[in-house]
Amino acid sequence: MTVTRKTKNDANNNQTILLIGIIVAAVIVAIAAIVLSSTNTGLSTTEINYDEIPQSRTEDGAFVLGNPDATVTFVLFEDFLCPHCQAYQSTLKDMMKELIVTGEANFEFRMVQTNQVSYIPFGLAECADILEPGSFWEAHDTLFQLAASQSFNEETPRKFAEEMGLPYGDLLTCQKDADQYVTDGQFVQQFDWFSGTPAVGVRKNDGPVLQDALLAGRPTVEQYRMVVEQAQ
Secondary structure, eight states, X not given: OHHHHHHHHHHHXXXXXXXXXXXXXXXXXXXXXXXXXXXXXXXXXXXXXXXXXXXXXXXXXXXXXXXXXXXXXXXXXXXXXXXXXXXXXXXXXXXXXXXXXTTSOEXXXXXXXXXXXXXXXXXXXXXXXXXXXXXXXXXXXXXXHHHHHSOOOTTHHHHHHXXXXXXXXXXXXXXXXXXXXXXXXXXXXXXXXXXXXXXXXXXXXXXXXXXXGOBOSSOOHHXXXXXXXXXX
């Protein structure tokens, strides 16, 4: 009888160990999935205080962030609904932290429509700044986060309004006349090197965006840094 009881206890212990192992494995898999999902979005957890960085707009309305006296302006052609643009945000944030926050370069955002409904988030970003001046760059980040974390649908504008603390009705009213994306779309047509988003042009000393200064593809922070160093 003693041997039988010991065998049953051993079996129970083995089952307990196996159950614990399964639970631990499940937890590890869940954590890995969360980390992988976060990595796949390309979104950075880097926080930038936009209130501490000069903000302006070009003569034709494009939004600019950075030191007005910087010798280099990086012109980013992007679409909030472009998956490649969403994946590039982490690198872009790292570049901004190193070069834009420090005043060594400017960041000019140009809206280029690659999706038939891209005009909606474009209008939301523009109207956010109209309703609350200086909020464009926060809106920029919020829209990329919303677009990357869920499918863009009819509920996204309302979610955006909640995230930004803006009246939803005022956003919808403003959106009817928000057309900066049209200007930006016409702007990019003058460059024969443009083939899709994201794309990066370089403007030096307030000159034009030059083809030979283009950073091809999705440049690294080091490539951005090299352009700045060469311009000095």
